[in-house]
Amino acid sequence: MNQTSTLRVRVRNIKDETSTIKRFTLESMDYSKLPPYSGGSHITTFLSLPSGTLERQYSLFNTTLEPGLFEIAVRLAEDSTGGSRFWHQNVQAGDALTVSFPKNYFPLSFQAKHHVFYAAGIGITPFLSMMAELAEKEHSFELHYAANSKEQCAFYEHLRTVYPDRCRFYFSNSEGTKRLSPKLLLDHRIGTHVYFCGPERMIEDFTNAAKSYGYPSFNIHWERFAPPVNREHKPFSVNLQRSGRQFEVPANTSLLDVLRKYGINVPYSCRVGGCGTCEVKVAEGEVFHYDSFLTEEQRCSKGIMLSCVSRGKGKLVLDL
Amino acid sequence: MIRKELSFSKGKRKFLFCADSTEEKSLHDFVHQAMEEGIQFDFHIVGEEPDSFLDMWFNQQKMGSYLYISGGWDFVNRVKKIALAAGFSHEEMQMKVTGPFKKKLICCTCHAGNPIEDEAYITCRNCGAELEASTHYSPRLEAYLGYVSI
Amino acid sequence: MNSMADLRAFPYPFGDSDVYRYSNNAIPLDPPNPIELTDSYFDEISLKRELLTKHPERCYHSAPHTLDAQWEVVDLIIDNLVTHYPDRFELEKKDDEWVFSNVQTNENITFTFGDSTSLKIEPLDFIGRHVQEDLLLMMQRDGNLFLDAGQLCFPANWSLYFDAGMSFKEIHSPIPGFKDQSLDDRILQFLMRIEAGSPWWRKNWSLLAGNRLDTSLETFADWGQARKRVTKENAGELVHLRVEVQKLFRLPKSNGILFTIHSHMLPLEKFVQHPPWLEKFYSILDELPDFIAGYKGISLYRKQVLEYLEEEMRKR
Numbered sequence: 001m002n003q004t005s006t007l008r009v010r011v012r013n014i015k016d017e018t019s020t021i022k023r024f025t026l027e028s029m030d031y032s033k034l035p036p037y038s039g040g041s042h043i044t045t046f047l048s049l050p051s052g053t054l055e056r057q058y059s060l061f062n063t064t065l066e067p068g069l070f071e072i073a074v075r076l077a078e079d080s081t082g083g084s085r086f087w088h089q090n091v092q093a094g095d096a097l098t099v100s101f102p103k104n105y106f107p108l109s110f111q112a113k114h115h116v117f118y119a120a121g122i123g124i125t126p127f128l129s130m131m132a133e134l135a136e137k138e139h140s141f142e143l144h145y146a147a148n149s150k151e152q153c154a155f156y157e158h159l160r161t162v163y164p165d166r167c168r169f170y171f172s173n174s175e176g177t178k179r180l181s182p183k184l185l186l187d188h189r190i191g192t193h194v195y196f197c198g199p200e201r202m203i204e205d206f207t208n209a210a211k212s213y214g215y216p217s218f219n220i221h222w223e224r225f226a227p228p229v230n231r232e233h234k235p236f237s238v239n240l241q242r243s244g245r246q247f248e249v250p251a252n253t254s255l256l257d258v259l260r261k262y263g264i265n266v267p268y269s270c271r272v273g274g275c276g277t278c279e280v281k282v283a284e285g286e287v288f289h290y291d292s293f294l295t296e297e298q299r300c301s302k303g304i305m306l307s308c309v310s311r312g313k314g315k316l317v318l319d320l
Numbered sequence: 321m322i323r324k325e326l327s328f329s330k331g332k333r334k335f336l337f338c339a340d341s342t343e344e345k346s347l348h349d350f351v352h353q354a355m356e357e358g359i360q361f362d363f364h365i366v367g368e369e370p371d372s373f374l375d376m377w378f379n380q381q382k383m384g385s386y387l388y389i390s391g392g393w394d395f396v397n398r399v400k401k402i403a404l405a406a407g408f409s410h411e412e413m414q415m416k417v418t419g420p421f422k423k424k425l426i427c428c429t430c431h432a433g434n435p436i437e438d439e440a441y442i443t444c445r446n447c448g449a450e451l452e453a454s455t456h457y458s459p460r461l462e463a464y465l466g467y468v469s470i
Numbered sequence: 471m472n473s474m475a476d477l478r479a480f481p482y483p484f485g486d487s488d489v490y491r492y493s494n495n496a497i498p499l500d501p502p503n504p505i506e507l508t509d510s511y512f513d514e515i516s517l518k519r520e521l522l523t524k525h526p527e528r529c530y531h532s533a534p535h536t537l538d539a540q541w542e543v544v545d546l547i548i549d550n551l552v553t554h555y556p557d558r559f560e561l562e563k564k565d566d567e568w569v570f571s572n573v574q575t576n577e578n579i580t581f582t583f584g585d586s587t588s589l590k591i592e593p594l595d596f597i598g599r600h601v602q603e604d605l606l607l608m609m610q611r612d613g614n615l616f617l618d619a620g621q622l623c624f625p626a627n628w629s630l631y632f633d634a635g636m637s638f639k640e641i642h643s644p645i646p647g648f649k650d651q652s653l654d655d656r657i658l659q660f661l662m663r664i665e666a667g668s669p670w671w672r673k674n675w676s677l678l679a680g681n682r683l684d685t686s687l688e689t690f691a692d693w694g695q696a697r698k699r700v701t702k703e704n705a706g707e708l709v710h711l712r713v714e715v716q717k718l719f720r721l722p723k724s725n726g727i728l729f730t731i732h733s734h735m736l737p738l739e740k741f742v743q744h745p746p747w748l749e750k751f752y753s754i755l756d757e758l759p760d761f762i763a764g765y766k767g768i769s770l771y772r773k774q775v776l777e778y779l780e781e782e783m784r785k786r
């Protein structure tokens with residue numbers, strides 16, 4: 001995310017959706033239209049705090065009838081150390097902010113015959129734009145949405161009005177209503193794609209259930225935001241496993257530059273963590289990944305890093 | 321994907337077995353296994369039934385269903401198309417073709433489709449160009465590309 | 471134009487290395503302009519229009535679900551044309567009623583943005599006739615990228631008709647070595663991660679015996695013959711270095727990717743005027759593995775070109 005160009009926006013409006021969820025309507029600083037986006041997109045917001053810039057990701061939607069606006073919903077997290085508290089307590093209508101262009105890591109399936117969304121709590125947000133897109137294209141979909149109560153159910157009125165026949169609500173604290181259960185997955189027709197968004201546990205339960213019912217992974221989608229990154233540029237050292245050489249990487253120099261300086265011919269192209277060309281194999285040590293190329297799985301596997309932007313913690317051993 | 325040998329797919333809720341009248345036997349082992357494991361299944365030997373019958377059958381299925389198709393080239397491709405249109409994906413089916421495959425080679429010069437079997441070179445039936453068969457395959461045209469040499 | 475100006479405008483395709491291998495050589499594009507106008511603008515768009523009229527089946531293809539993305543391309547390209555070349559293109563907008571003017575061709579086109587019935591041809595086909603670039607639209611569907619629409623007049627020996635509808639990896643399957651070290655997977659991953667607002671570009675190079683831009687696979691039997699005529703004596707004039715400047719833009723609404731290709735050509739006799747280029751190119755061509763030379767169609771006359779380059783180096 002180093003090279004991303006950004007957009008300047010102004011907060012037009014703030015509305016309480018529930019006691020803990022606020023909706024922010026953002027408009028372009030120069031009153032032009034903000035870029036359009038596909039269903040399931042999100043933006044990264046850059047909040048300037050005294051302690052530094054906080055990057056947070058929020059799903060994008062637009063419940064107003066006016067095109068060219070961004071909306072996000074922010075839930076005040078109890079243990080929030082920054083992002084959601086700042087949004088709730090510091091951001092005012094009229095404030096100027098920096099946000100990224102829309103990006104989509106949670107796109108709709110193209111070949112689905114039917115789309116089913118399972119949301120819990122604030123997990124509803126990516127589905128707002130997805131449903132809007134499907135409704136416009138007249139594709140078939142349904143929503144199953146769980147919240148503590150009607151009062152705690154963000155966008156309840158909006159959803160009931162706009163998609164009256166396609167939404168089922170599940171309130172955990174009221175008597176008599178059904179709980180949201182993975183058993184619902186048993187009843188979807190062939191060609192259905194399912195989408196889950198909510199707490200980690202819910203995503204896991206539904207994903208496991210879908211797989212056990214015989215859903216191909218291809219038909220199962222979920223959204224989990226990447227944990228926030230705080231960029232640290234501290235010096236670290238690298239050992240090269242095969243040649244036994246050892247180098248120091250100063251705070252203001254990239255690993256790629258250090259390796260090349262010592263004649264190790266790591267190929268590269270973009271130098272901003274976007275093309276994947278400068279990958280090196282990591283044998284040991286902890287890596288701070290600052291690229292925008294590797295997938296979550298590739299990062300977790302711990303075997304690789306992009307040497308133009310990513311850094312080691314303390315001491316790294318490379319398979320070179 | 322079209323396979324040489326079918327394999328039993330684990331973890332499914334229901335099987336659809338679909339064969340033409342000459343190939344029903346090739347599925348018997350799987351039917352047997354489905355019965356042993358207590359998995360629900362439908363078995364259809366398709367003869368004169370129109371497409372609309374298959375279409376209805378496939379459209380009634382729920383997620384977790386898995387389709388086996390076995391038969392001659394034309395039969396397998398016909399059933400596959402109806403199944404895909406109903407919502408089955410390639411992840412939810414296996415196919416086995418008995419008898420000859422009907423491959424097609426597209427002439428790079430005039431775009432005509434030429435039937436081929438295993439030849440490395442053919443002459444385009446439309447423009448007469450000498451074509452070399454390749455492995456470059458177009459799912460849209462369901463055909464391989466034939467290159468000319470100079 | 472004199473040859474020094476030709477040289478300066480030419481997108482030199484090699485890096486600092488003396489060897490060439492396939493890799494992801496993409497870098498961020500700044501300024502983020504998908505289009506470049508050169509001195510041959512008028513000739514090239516005239517040629518494009520002629521080819522599109524005579525050979526629509528090989529120069530244009532689109533799947534019906536690409537129409538929205540095609541309009542995004544129109545928006546992106548027109549916006550850049552009027553921003554970067556304000557004396558050559560004009561746009562008047564009243565809500566969705568647009569009047570686009572190409573000053574050079576003296577055309578004014580009126581249409582309703584987003585309404586495909588307001589244009590005589592499809593949006594991608596329409597805007598492609600005003601730029602030198604070939605325009606390909608890769609749609610992201612079910613976790614993969616597919617070539618679902620394109621206007622292609624100047625292909626380097628491939629067929630849009632045949633490749634239409636294919637995935638990125640299927641398209642690149644004829645290239646030897648492209649799967650080594652999962653290069654194809656990595657490039658696909660790179661493409662999938664391209665974000666709106668942050669476009670990329672790269673260069674690809676090849677040699678061509680002859681000077682045609684329209685080297686379609688469909689007409690290979692024609693233009694390919696020139697490969698047999700290359701000699702050490704005529705290589706400077708006959709053989710051209712062909713460089714494709716390729717740019718990649720994420721379209722935020724449709725989530726598709728626009729891939730623009732601007733093909734530039736320079737005869738070797740001009741290219742060698744710049745001694746560092748001459749030497750570097752000699753090393754690269756000399757070392758080039760057979761599988762790459764074969765794929766690029768150079769094998770038949772590599773020896774002759776090397777001899778020509780050697781002689782040029784001796785002269786300097």
Ligand code: HEM
Nearest residue numbers: 492493494495606608628641642644645657675676729766
């Ligand atoms: C996303 C849009 C792209 C499209 C539609 C596209 C299309 C093509 C086509 C049609 C060919 C010719 C294949 C043949 O001979 O049949 C080709 C060649 C090739 N492409 Fe791509 N490509 C794309 C992006 C890329 C990217 C991002 C790279 C990055 C590294 C790349 C690398 C190559 C290479 C190395 C060749 C061989 C060229 C040569 O040796 O002259 N392509 N591409």
Ligand code: FES
Nearest residue numbers: 270271276278308
């Ligand atoms: S050089 Fe492009 S990711 Fe490092």
Ligand SMILES: [Zn+2]
Nearest residue numbers: 427430444447
């Ligand atoms: Zn032919």
